[in-house]
Amino acid sequence: METLRKFEKVCEIVDQNDRSAARLIPILQAVQSEYRYLPEEILTYIATSLGISPASVFGVATFYSLFTMKPKGKYIIRICDGTACHVKGSMNLYEALRNKLTLKEGADSTPDMLFTLETVNCLGACGLAPAMVINDEVFGQLTPERVDSIIDDILDKEEKNEFDTHGA
Amino acid sequence: MNLTLMGLNKIKEDYLAAQTVLARRIIVCAGTGCIVNGSMKVYEEFVRCIKDSGLNAVVELKKEKEEDGVFVSKSGCQGFCQIGPLVTILPENILYTKVRPDDVQDIVETTLIRGELLNRILYVDPDTKKPCKNQSEIPFYRKQQRFVLANCGVIDPEDLREYVAHGGYVSAAKACLEMTPLEVCKRIGDAGVRGRGGGGFPTGKKWEMALQKESDKKYVICNGDEGDPGAFMDMGVMEGNPHSVVEGLIIAARAIGADEGYVYVRAEYPLAVKRIRKAIQDAYKAGMLGRQIFGSSYNFDLHVMEGAGAFVCGEETAMIASIEGRRGMPSPKPPFPTQRGLWGKPTVINNVETLSNIPLVLAAGLDQYRSLGTHESPGTKTFAVTGHVANTGLIEMPFGSTLREIVFHVAGGMTSDDGKPMNDGFKAVQIGGPSGGCLTRDHLDLPLDFDSLKQVGAMIGSGGLVVMNKNTCMVSVARFFMRFTQEESCGKCVLCREGTKQMLSLLDDIIEGRATEETLTILEDLAIAVQKGSLCGLGKTAPNPVLSTLRYFRDEYEAHVKHKYCPTGKCKKLTKFWIDENLCRGCTLCVTKCAIGAIIGEKGQPHKIDQMLCRKCGACIEVCKFQAIKGGKS
Numbered sequence: 001m002e003t004l005r006k007f008e009k010v011c012e013i014v015d016q017n018d019r020s021a022a023r024l025i026p027i028l029q030a031v032q033s034e035y036r037y038l039p040e041e042i043l044t045y046i047a048t049s050l051g052i053s054p055a056s057v058f059g060v061a062t063f064y065s066l067f068t069m070k071p072k073g074k075y076i077i078r079i080c081d082g083t084a085c086h087v088k089g090s091m092n093l094y095e096a097l098r099n100k101l102t103l104k105e106g107a108d109s110t111p112d113m114l115f116t117l118e119t120v121n122c123l124g125a126c127g128l129a130p131a132m133v134i135n136d137e138v139f140g141q142l143t144p145e146r147v148d149s150i151i152d153d154i155l156d157k158e159e160k161n162e163f164d165t166h167g168a
Numbered sequence: 169m170n171l172t173l174m175g176l177n178k179i180k181e182d183y184l185a186a187q188t189v190l191a192r193r194i195i196v197c198a199g200t201g202c203i204v205n206g207s208m209k210v211y212e213e214f215v216r217c218i219k220d221s222g223l224n225a226v227v228e229l230k231k232e233k234e235e236d237g238v239f240v241s242k243s244g245c246q247g248f249c250q251i252g253p254l255v256t257i258l259p260e261n262i263l264y265t266k267v268r269p270d271d272v273q274d275i276v277e278t279t280l281i282r283g284e285l286l287n288r289i290l291y292v293d294p295d296t297k298k299p300c301k302n303q304s305e306i307p308f309y310r311k312q313q314r315f316v317l318a319n320c321g322v323i324d325p326e327d328l329r330e331y332v333a334h335g336g337y338v339s340a341a342k343a344c345l346e347m348t349p350l351e352v353c354k355r356i357g358d359a360g361v362r363g364r365g366g367g368g369f370p371t372g373k374k375w376e377m378a379l380q381k382e383s384d385k386k387y388v389i390c391n392g393d394e395g396d397p398g399a400f401m402d403m404g405v406m407e408g409n410p411h412s413v414v415e416g417l418i419i420a421a422r423a424i425g426a427d428e429g430y431v432y433v434r435a436e437y438p439l440a441v442k443r444i445r446k447a448i449q450d451a452y453k454a455g456m457l458g459r460q461i462f463g464s465s466y467n468f469d470l471h472v473m474e475g476a477g478a479f480v481c482g483e484e485t486a487m488i489a490s491i492e493g494r495r496g497m498p499s500p501k502p503p504f505p506t507q508r509g510l511w512g513k514p515t516v517i518n519n520v521e522t523l524s525n526i527p528l529v530l531a532a533g534l535d536q537y538r539s540l541g542t543h544e545s546p547g548t549k550t551f552a553v554t555g556h557v558a559n560t561g562l563i564e565m566p567f568g569s570t571l572r573e574i575v576f577h578v579a580g581g582m583t584s585d586d587g588k589p590m591n592d593g594f595k596a597v598q599i600g601g602p603s604g605g606c607l608t609r610d611h612l613d614l615p616l617d618f619d620s621l622k623q624v625g626a627m628i629g630s631g632g633l634v635v636m637n638k639n640t641c642m643v644s645v646a647r648f649f650m651r652f653t654q655e656e657s658c659g660k661c662v663l664c665r666e667g668t669k670q671m672l673s674l675l676d677d678i679i680e681g682r683a684t685e686e687t688l689t690i691l692e693d694l695a696i697a698v699q700k701g702s703l704c705g706l707g708k709t710a711p712n713p714v715l716s717t718l719r720y721f722r723d724e725y726e727a728h729v730k731h732k733y734c735p736t737g738k739c740k741k742l743t744k745f746w747i748d749e750n751l752c753r754g755c756t757l758c759v760t761k762c763a764i765g766a767i768i769g770e771k772g773q774p775h776k777i778d779q780m781l782c783r784k785c786g787a788c789i790e791v792c793k794f795q796a797i798k799g800g801k802s
Contacts, residue, residue, distance in 0.1 A: 127250050
């Protein structure tokens with residue numbers, strides 16, 4: 001049942017894009033914003049419905065850095081490592097966050113899939129370096145201490161939500 | 169719906185009529201920078217406080233005449249992001265800086281009601297210590313020449329009518345109704361407009377090439393895939409004046425005879441994507457896009473394509489592949505896109521800033537445009553100034569301005585790593601991002617234009633300027649850019665794919681103390697090979713940061729290689745660790761901590777670090793309770 005519903009949504013996205021292979025990138029973008037990643041079976045499904053080889057779909061999905069085939073956390077934290085942010089110590093923030101989230105070596109996501117930590121080339125908020133973006137919200141002029149408190153705020157919010165859902 | 173010149177005039181008059189009733193206007197900056205600093209909360213607070221104080225707060229001008237009130241509007245980026253959120257109050261023309269929601273009530277009472285200045289949130293000139301009332305008194309703005317950005321930060325980017333009220337879409341209408349395609353190409357060619365995306369190719373010539381190519385279908389594409397780290401000029405334009413880009417595209421389409429176009433925007437710029445989408449939607453509704461635009465016989469459809477995070481897609485042929493739904497890999501030129509581009513049809517690709525210039529060039533006329541800039545590079549250029557300077561932000565200068573003017577007059581001079589003024593701190597400027605080169609003290613008085621920069625081994629690129637103080641290690645800077653291009657190499661050409669990888673590891677050798685003098689020779693040879701053996705601009709220019717730092721800062725490379733010493737002390741692996749005999753108690757804690765046994769010594773006796781074995785991991789410093797272990801240059 002779950003799988004069926006999964007494909008229904010993909011069908012809708014593919015249809016909205018006229019089942020055109022030229023629209024592959026917008027299709028993948030829409031699918032990713034729906035599932036937060038590109039599940040392998042869905043990529044094969046898209047290939048069939050567009051009439052192109054799975055290889056070309058996988059080729060595109062792995063070429064662009066915003067596409068991911070690994071599931072990502074609920075909160076995707078992207079530390080800007082553009083020139084301005086780099087010069088102003090963005091890597092210290094990155095390390096501070098890795099410690100804060102106690103990420104194991106080689107892992108980008110927390111085991112509970114709440115957070116994923118990445119870097120991004122430039123957010124264009126160079127005047128406010130160093131910057132980061134959590135999902136769609138940009139934060140600027142950061143220090144390791146501020147990053148710490150931003151994460152704490154999210155954790156608090158999550159805890160409260162959990163309580164509400166269970167309480168209700 | 170047909171819309172002619174008269175129709176445009178009607179929109180303009182209606183808008184101005186509605187606006188004149190409202191004597192007062194508050195403009196809250198809604199560029200990415202100010203939004204990050206909370207300008208949207210400031211905006212909401214203004215609407216609330218104005219209503220609370222019994223005044224009428226107007227957030228959107230309606231067609232019919234408004235009753236008197238305060239017009240609260242948003243604008244695009246005003247450039248000086250550092251002192252944001254920025255709030256401008258008209259008609260007095262007061263600029264308040266770093267406005268917090270808590271300040272709003274005070275502004276309403278002091279300025280709106282009593283008509284007085286609120287001194288505490290005015291910008292203070294750091295030299296004269298005098299408060300500045302508005303942009304014309306602030307050195308950052310006073311020294312600039314705003315042409316493309318003139319309306320950015322003034323008009324509401326989400327309101328088509330205001331763009332029209334500032335003379336917008338008149339050039340596009342004229343191009344469609346009163347000029348032939350060849351005339352449009354010639355006008356742009358005669359004005360001497362050159363592509364602002366990096367190469368500086370004459371725009372009029374590019375258009376003429378596409379015009380002359382016969383085809384049943386042609387395309388125009390706006391290149392908004394501004395991927396250079398540290399550059400955000402195009403973002404500023406797309407967020408602050410999206411209609412100027414749409415109008416530029418309409419004119420380009422008319423000039424070459426295209427009936428379909430794309431705006432390719434980086435997905436990392438969500439606000440720019442949103443505003444461009446809105447601008448296109450509104451232009452369709454008003455009859456500037458779609459069928460029979462401006463009542464002429466031409467059709468023009470415009471789509472938005474969001475990038476998916478690949479720097480190489482800024483390259484024309486790779487962008488085309490990406491729009492066609494494939495991996496964004498470049499293909500050989502010729503055929504140039506003007507001959508065979510999107511879906512094999514003639515295609516013109518112009519940069520955001522270039523397109524935004526076009527309507528202004530047609531409106532201003534040749535003489536006025538040519539009066540700005542130099543003979544070979546007329547007009548202005550926007551730059552994103554970042555790094556170790558007092559004022560970072562988005563600026564616009566005529567071509568031919570010098571680095572000295574930009575760094576010391578507009579950007580307010582050098583700062584140290586922690587942002588304090590550092591008078592003699594200038595070391596270098598990296599211009600043009602990962603494809604550019606560095607400029608040194610000797611180039612401070614060089615007039616900046618496309619050709620002068622090429623001569624000194626740099627390029628204007630898209631216009632990112634990263635200013636660096638003398639505590640910056642140039643080898644590390646070169647490594648930063650090399651890591652960037654290495655990660656972004658699409659992998660098609662062997663020399664770019666493998667060469668950048670090897671160059672990166674050679675730079676790592678230098679930074680981490682494994683290099684010999686031969687390393688520098690290999691690095692240089694490889695750099696030239698990568699330049700020659702790559703297909704597209706990414707690979708061809710990838711070695712530039714290395715070559716130009718080698719050219720101007722060879723002594724720094726040599727210090728790393730010959731003496732295993734980083735003159736700025738920034739390269740950790742070249743830092744030497746030693747134990748202060750007077751402080752060491754001989755506790756052996758560091759001896760047990762050192763993973764490779766580089767620390768020797770008996771219990772109770774001062775320890776020693778074997779420099780040959782030490783890997784400079786710094787673990788001993790952390791573990792020592794007596795601060796006896798030192799790290800530094802000597």
